[in-house]
Amino acid sequence: MTYSIALIPGDGIGPEVITPATEVLDTIGDASGHVFNYVELEAGGCAIDRTGEPLPKETLEAVKQCDALLLGAVGGPQWETLPGHLRPERALLGLRSGLGVFANLRPAKLLPQLRSACPLKDDVLVSSNSEGKAEFDLLIVRELTGGLYFGERGRSADHRAAFDTETYTWDEIERTLRMGCEAAMGRRKKLCIVDKANVLESSRLWREVAAVVSKAYPDIETSFLYVDNAAMQLVRAPGQFDVIATSNLFGDILSDEASALAGSIGMLPSASLGGPLAKNGRPMGMYEPIHGSAPDIAGKNIANPLGAILSAALMLRYSCGLEKEARAVEDAVSAALDAGLRTRDIAAKGRTAANETIVGAREMGEAVIALLEKTL
Ligand code: NAD
Numbered sequence: 001m002t003y004s005i006a007l008i009p010g011d012g013i014g015p016e017v018i019t020p021a022t023e024v025l026d027t028i029g030d031a032s033g034h035v036f037n038y039v040e041l042e043a044g045g046c047a048i049d050r051t052g053e054p055l056p057k058e059t060l061e062a063v064k065q066c067d068a069l070l071l072g073a074v075g076g077p078q079w080e081t082l083p084g085h086l087r088p089e090r091a092l093l094g095l096r097s098g099l100g101v102f103a104n105l106r107p108a109k110l111l112p113q114l115r116s117a118c119p120l121k122d123d124v125l126v127s128s129n130s131e132g133k134a135e136f137d138l139l140i141v142r143e144l145t146g147g148l149y150f151g152e153r154g155r156s157a158d159h160r161a162a163f164d165t166e167t168y169t170w171d172e173i174e175r176t177l178r179m180g181c182e183a184a185m186g187r188r189k190k191l192c193i194v195d196k197a198n199v200l201e202s203s204r205l206w207r208e209v210a211a212v213v214s215k216a217y218p219d220i221e222t223s224f225l226y227v228d229n230a231a232m233q234l235v236r237a238p239g240q241f242d243v244i245a246t247s248n249l250f251g252d253i254l255s256d257e258a259s260a261l262a263g264s265i266g267m268l269p270s271a272s273l274g275g276p277l278a279k280n281g282r283p284m285g286m287y288e289p290i291h292g293s294a295p296d297i298a299g300k301n302i303a304n305p306l307g308a309i310l311s312a313a314l315m316l317r318y319s320c321g322l323e324k325e326a327r328a329v330e331d332a333v334s335a336a337l338d339a340g341l342r343t344r345d346i347a348a349k350g351r352t353a354a355n356e357t358i359v360g361a362r363e364m365g366e367a368v369i370a371l372l373e374k375t376l
Contacts, residue, residue, distance in 0.1 A: 142251025
C-alpha cells in the first residue's frame with residue numbers, strides 16, 4: 001500500500017526527532033513493500049517567520065488530503081511575545097480542531113529498562129502493581145478539541161482582568177468517554193474519570209454523561225477522582241491506573257506528570273483520533289511526541305527521539321492498520337534500551353551507569369533502525 005503522510009517537523013528539536021522517525025518508517029517500507037510518501041509542511045514558528053501565520057490555510061488543506069499527520073513540536077522563545085492568536089501553539093489547536101481529532105491517546109508506561117530513570121522508589125511502584133512489579137502501564141485519554149483551550153477568552157477594557165472559559169457539551173464528553181471505554185476494553189478494563197466535580201459545573205456534567213456511557217460497558221470498572229487527588233495518586237501509586245479519561249486541561253497536565261514517572265517526557269508518544277476517516281478508509285490521525293520544542297537543547301543532537309519514533313509506531317497501528325510493523329518498531333525501541341543505549345534524559349540520574357552508553361538523537365535512531373532491520 002502507499003500511504004500519504006503529512007510531515008510537520010516544526011521548531012526546536014522537532015526536526016531532530018522527526019528525521020529518525022521517518023527513517024524508521026522508511027525501514028519498515030523497504031522491508032514490507034509499503035510506501036510512505038511524505039508531504040512536508042510548515043506550521044508553528046517557522047510558518048510565522050515565512051508567512052506571518054502559525055497555521056497557513058494551505059497547510060491544513062494539504063494535511064486533510066493525507067492519510068495521517070506526523071508532527072515534531074512547535075514553539076520557542078522568539079515567538080513568545082506575539083499576541084495569543086498568532087503564537088506557534090495556535091497551529092496545534094488549529095490542526096486538532098481542523099482535523100476533528102477530539103481524543104488524544106497518551107500511553108505512559110515505565111519500561112523495566114528505565115526503572116532507574118523513574119524518580120519513584122521501588123516500594124511505591126510495587127505496592128500498586130497487581131503483579132508486584134516495579135512498573136506501571138497507563139493510558140491517558142485527553143479530550144482535545146474543547147474545554148478551556150477552546151472556550152471564550154478575553155481581557156477587560158483596562159487589560160487588568162482576564163478570563164478563559166471551560167465549556168463542554170454532552171456530545172463532546174460522550175464521544176471522549178466512549179473512546180476511553182473502547183481503549184479500556186482492549187486493556188485491563190478499568191476507567192478512571194478525572195475531574196473537579198466538587199467545584200466545576202462542567203465536571204458535574206462529565207459525571208452525568210459517565211453514568212449513561214458506563215451502562216453500555218458493564219465489564220468496565222469505572223471510578224472518579226478529583227484532579228488534585230489524581231495528581232497525588234499518580235506519584236503515590238501509579239500502578240492503580242489503567243485508562244484515565246479527562247478534559248483537555250487536566251489531560252495536558254497529568255500526562256506531563258506521568259511522563260516524568262516513565263523516565264522522560266522524551267519517551268512518550270501520542271495519537272489524536274476521532275475525526276473523519278482518511279481517503280484510505282482508515283482513521284485519520286495526528287501523531288506527535290508529547291514534548292514541546294525544547295529550545296534549551298535544540299540543535300545539539302541530544303534530544304530523545306524515542307517519543308517521536310513511538311508516535312510513528314502508533315501511526316502504523318491506527319492509520320495504516322500495520323499492527324505487526326508497529327510492534328516491530330516498539331520492540332526495536334525496547335531492544336535499543338536493552339542494549340544500554342540512552343539519550344541523556346533517560347540515563348541513570350543524568351550520568352552514564354556501567355551498563356549504559358549515552359548517545360545522541362541521530363545515533364539512537366540509527367540503533368533502533370539496525371535492530372529493526374534484524375527482525376524484519
Ligand atoms: P518542552 O516539552 O519543550 O521541554 C520541557 C523540558 O523537557 C525541557 O527541559 C526539555 O529540554 C526537556 N525535553 C523535552 N523534550 C525532550 C526530548 N525529546 N528529549 C530530551 N529532553 C526533552 O516544554 P516547554 O519548555 O514548556 O516548552 C518549550 C516550547 O514548546 C514552548 O514554546 C511551548 O509552548 C512549546 N510546546 C509545544 C508542544 C507541541 O508542539 N506539541 C507541546 C508543549 C510545549
